[in-house]
Amino acid sequence: MKKFLAAIMAVAMTFSLAACGSSSEGNTSNAGSTSGEDTFVIGGLGPLTGSAASYGISVKQGAEIAINEINEAGGVKVGDKTVKLSLNFKDDEASEETAITAYNSLMDEGIDALLGTVTSAPCIVIKDYTAQDGILQITPSGSAINCITDADNAFRLCFTDPLQGKTMADFAVNDLGYKNIAVIFNNSDEYSTGMKDAFVEEVEALGGTVVSTQAFNEGDVDFTAQLTAIKNTNAEILFVPTYYEAAAYIAQQAKDIGLGLPLIGGDGWDGVLKQVTDPSTVEGAIFLSPFLSTDPEVADFVSAYEEAYKATPDQFAADGYDVVYVMKAAMEKAGSTESADMIAAMTEIEVDGLTGSVKFSADGEPEKGAKFVTIKDGQYAAYNVENTEETTAE
Amino acid sequence: MFNNILEQLINGLRTGSIYALIALGYTMVYGIAKMINFAHGDIIMVGAYALYVAIVLLHLPVIPAIIFTCVVCSVLGILIERIAYKPLRNAPRLAVLITAIGVSYFLQSASLLIFKATPIPFQSIINIQSINIGGVTISGITIVTLVVTTISMIALTLFINKTKAGSAMRAVSEDMGAAQLVGINVNRTITLTFAIGSFLAAVAGILYICQYQSLKPTMGALPGIKAFVAAVLGGIGSIPGAMLGGIILGIIESLSKAFISTELSDAIVFSVLVIVLLVKPSGFLGKKKNEKV
Numbered sequence: 001m002k003k004f005l006a007a008i009m010a011v012a013m014t015f016s017l018a019a020c021g022s023s024s025e026g027n028t029s030n031a032g033s034t035s036g037e038d039t040f041v042i043g044g045l046g047p048l049t050g051s052a053a054s055y056g057i058s059v060k061q062g063a064e065i066a067i068n069e070i071n072e073a074g075g076v077k078v079g080d081k082t083v084k085l086s087l088n089f090k091d092d093e094a095s096e097e098t099a100i101t102a103y104n105s106l107m108d109e110g111i112d113a114l115l116g117t118v119t120s121a122p123c124i125v126i127k128d129y130t131a132q133d134g135i136l137q138i139t140p141s142g143s144a145i146n147c148i149t150d151a152d153n154a155f156r157l158c159f160t161d162p163l164q165g166k167t168m169a170d171f172a173v174n175d176l177g178y179k180n181i182a183v184i185f186n187n188s189d190e191y192s193t194g195m196k197d198a199f200v201e202e203v204e205a206l207g208g209t210v211v212s213t214q215a216f217n218e219g220d221v222d223f224t225a226q227l228t229a230i231k232n233t234n235a236e237i238l239f240v241p242t243y244y245e246a247a248a249y250i251a252q253q254a255k256d257i258g259l260g261l262p263l264i265g266g267d268g269w270d271g272v273l274k275q276v277t278d279p280s281t282v283e284g285a286i287f288l289s290p291f292l293s294t295d296p297e298v299a300d301f302v303s304a305y306e307e308a309y310k311a312t313p314d315q316f317a318a319d320g321y322d323v324v325y326v327m328k329a330a331m332e333k334a335g336s337t338e339s340a341d342m343i344a345a346m347t348e349i350e351v352d353g354l355t356g357s358v359k360f361s362a363d364g365e366p367e368k369g370a371k372f373v374t375i376k377d378g379q380y381a382a383y384n385v386e387n388t389e390e391t392t393a394e
Numbered sequence: 395m396f397n398n399i400l401e402q403l404i405n406g407l408r409t410g411s412i413y414a415l416i417a418l419g420y421t422m423v424y425g426i427a428k429m430i431n432f433a434h435g436d437i438i439m440v441g442a443y444a445l446y447v448a449i450v451l452l453h454l455p456v457i458p459a460i461i462f463t464c465v466v467c468s469v470l471g472i473l474i475e476r477i478a479y480k481p482l483r484n485a486p487r488l489a490v491l492i493t494a495i496g497v498s499y500f501l502q503s504a505s506l507l508i509f510k511a512t513p514i515p516f517q518s519i520i521n522i523q524s525i526n527i528g529g530v531t532i533s534g535i536t537i538v539t540l541v542v543t544t545i546s547m548i549a550l551t552l553f554i555n556k557t558k559a560g561s562a563m564r565a566v567s568e569d570m571g572a573a574q575l576v577g578i579n580v581n582r583t584i585t586l587t588f589a590i591g592s593f594l595a596a597v598a599g600i601l602y603i604c605q606y607q608s609l610k611p612t613m614g615a616l617p618g619i620k621a622f623v624a625a626v627l628g629g630i631g632s633i634p635g636a637m638l639g640g641i642i643l644g645i646i647e648s649l650s651k652a653f654i655s656t657e658l659s660d661a662i663v664f665s666v667l668v669i670v671l672l673v674k675p676s677g678f679l680g681k682k683k684n685e686k687v
Contacts, residue, residue: 049511228402229402248515257533
C-alpha cells in the first residue's frame with residue numbers, strides 16, 4: 001500500500017512539475033523574432049487565464065498583429081535608426097497580486113514600455129510601479145477612472161467607466177426614450193461600480209428614474225433573487241455594467257424568470273456571444289463598443305487576425321492593435337525610444353486607429369467618439385442611433 | 395408584492411434543494427465515518443465536467459450521459475474513500491480532516507490541469523419552457539430541480555429505512571463497534587455511503603450546471619461550503635436535518651438578497667448559523683448525544 005501511495009505521489013509530483021513548465025511557457029510570448037540593440041520591447045500585462053481571459057488573449061493577439069505588420073514593413077524609423085518591435089506578454093490573471101509579480105519579472109527581463117494592464121483593478125496598482133520606474137504605460141482597456149490618475153507616464157486608449165456610464169444613460173433616456181430604468185452591478189468591482197454611479201447620476205439629471213439598483217458580489221453565479229426583484233418593479237430597461245461572464249449569466253437567468261426587459265451594457269459585454277449557450281438570451285442587447293469586426297474599414301485587420309488566430313477579433317484585439325500604433329507614433333514624434341521623450345510626445349500625436357481617431361490629453365485621457373453595437377440574429381451588428389425601429393422591436 | 399415574495403420563495407426553494415442534495419452527502423458521511431468530507435463539493439465539479447465530457451466530447455445521448463456522470467462520481471467517491479480515508483480509519487480526526495482538504499485541492503488542481511481555468515460554456519440538457527401561473531413565472535430548470543430533488547430524497551429515505559443495506563448504515567452510524575460484532579461489514583457499508591453520497595453530488599452537479607451553464611474548476615467550492623453549513627444547520631448526521639437545513643438556507647439567502655441586501659446575504663446566512671448553534675448546538679434535527687466515556 002505504501003509503495004502504491006509512493007507511486008501515486010511520484011506521478012502527482014511529475015504532473016505538477018510539468019504544469020509549472022507548461023504554464024510559464026504559455027505565459028511568455030515573443031512576437032517579432034529579432035533580438036538585439038535595435039529592438040523595442042513592449043511589455044504586456046493582461047489575463048490569459050481565468051474569467052477575464054478573453055480580454056487578455058485578444059489584446060495580446062491584436063498587438064502581435066500590429067507588431068508583425070510594423071516589422072514586416074521594415075520597423076519604425078526613430079531619428080536615423082530603424083527599430084524593430086517585439087512583445088513580451090505575461091498573464092496577470094486580472095489580479096493585483098499576480099500583476100505585480102508579472103510586472104517585476106517583465107522589468108527583470110527588460111521592457112521599454114508597458115502595454116497594459118488589460119483590466120482595471122491591476123492597472124490601478126501597476127501605474128504606481130511604472131511611474132516609479134518612469135516608463136511609458138498605455139492601457140488598452142483599463143477603464144476605471146484611477147487607472148491612470150497621478151501618473152504622468154500613464155495613458156489610456158478606451159473610455160473611462162464614468163464616461164461609459166454617462167454615455168449609456170444619455171443613450172437609454174434620450175435615444176431609446178426610457179424613463180424607468182433598473183441597474184444590476186458588481187459591487188466588488190471598480191469597473192462596474194464606476195459605470196453604475198455615473199449612469200445613475202446622469203439618468204436622474206436627465207429626468208429619468210432608476211427604479212431598482214441591485215448589487216451582486218464577484219464570483220456570484222445566481223442572480224435570480226435580484227432579477228426577480230427587478231421584475232416586480234415598473235422598470236422598462238435593464239442596464240448591466242458588468243463583464244461578459246456575469247452578463248451571460250444575467251441574460252440567461254433573466255430569460256428563465258421571464259423578465260423580458262431590453263438589456264444594455266458597457267464595453268465589458270464584448271465577447272458575450274462566446275459565453276452564452278443560447279444566443280437568443282442576449283438578442284437585441286445594445287452595448288458600447290468602439291470596434292465592430294464587420295465594419296469594412298477594418299477588413300484588413302480582421303482578415304489578418306482571422307488568418308493568424310482562427311478567430312474573429314473583438315474590441316480588445318483592436319485596442320491592443322491601436323496601442324502598438326500609438327507607441328509607434330509617439331516614438332516617431334519623439335525621435336527617441338526613451339520613455340521620457342515618448343511620454344512628452346504623447347499629447348502631440350493623433351492616431352487614426354481601428355477604434356477611431358484618437359488624441360490624448362495631458363492627464364492621459366483619450367479624446368474620441370462613442371459607437372454602439374447590438375446583437376442581431378445572434379451576431380454583433382452596428383447600432384445606428386437614429387434608427388428607432390430596433391428599440392420598438394424589443 | 396405577493397407575486398414577488400412567491401417568486402423569491404421559489405428561487406430559494408430551488409437553490410435550497412440543490413444545497414440539500416449536497417448536504418445529504420456531508421451528513422451521511424459524517425453520520426457513519428464521523429468525518430467531514432471537504433472534498434464533497436468538488437465531486438459536484440467533477441460531475442459537471444463528466445457531463446460535459448459525455449455530451450460535448452463523447453457525443454452521448456442525454457440519458458447515457460447522465461448515467462455516465464453518476465457512475466464516474468460514485469466510482470470517484472469510492473476511490474477517494476479507499477485511497478485517502480480508509481488507511482486513516484483509526485488515525486486522529488484532525489489527520490482525516492486535513493486529508494479531506496488535500497483531496498479537495500487535488501481534485502480542483504487536476505481539473506485545472508485537464509480543462510484549464512477558462513470557463514467553458516455548457517448548453518443545458520434540460521429544455522423545458524418556463525411556465526406562468528397567475529403572473530408567477532417558474533423556469534423549466536426550477537421545476538426539474540424540485541422534482542428530481544424530491545424524488546432523490548424520498549428514494550434515499552426509503553432506502554435508509556426499508557432496506558437491509560440501509561439498516562446496516564443506520565447501525566454503523568449508531569455504534570460502529572457493536573455493528574461489527576453483530577456481523578455487519580463496516581468497510582463495505584462505509585464504501586456504500588460514499589458511493590451514495592457521491593451519486594447525489596453527481597445529481598446536484600448536473601442540476602447545477604444546467605442552471606448556470608458555465609464550467610470552471612472551482613465551481614464546487616461555494617455550493618460545497620453552503621451545503622456544509624446547511625448540514626450543520628439541520629443537525630449534522632441527521633438525514634431529514636440536511637434536507638431541512640438546505641431548504642431553509644436557500645430560502646433565507648433568497649429572501650435576504652431580495653428584501654434586505656445582496657451584499658449582506660452571506661453574512662445573514664452565516665449569522666443564522668451562529669444563532670442556531672448557540673441556541674441549539676446540535677442543529678435543528680440533530681440528536682443530542684452525551685460523550686461516551
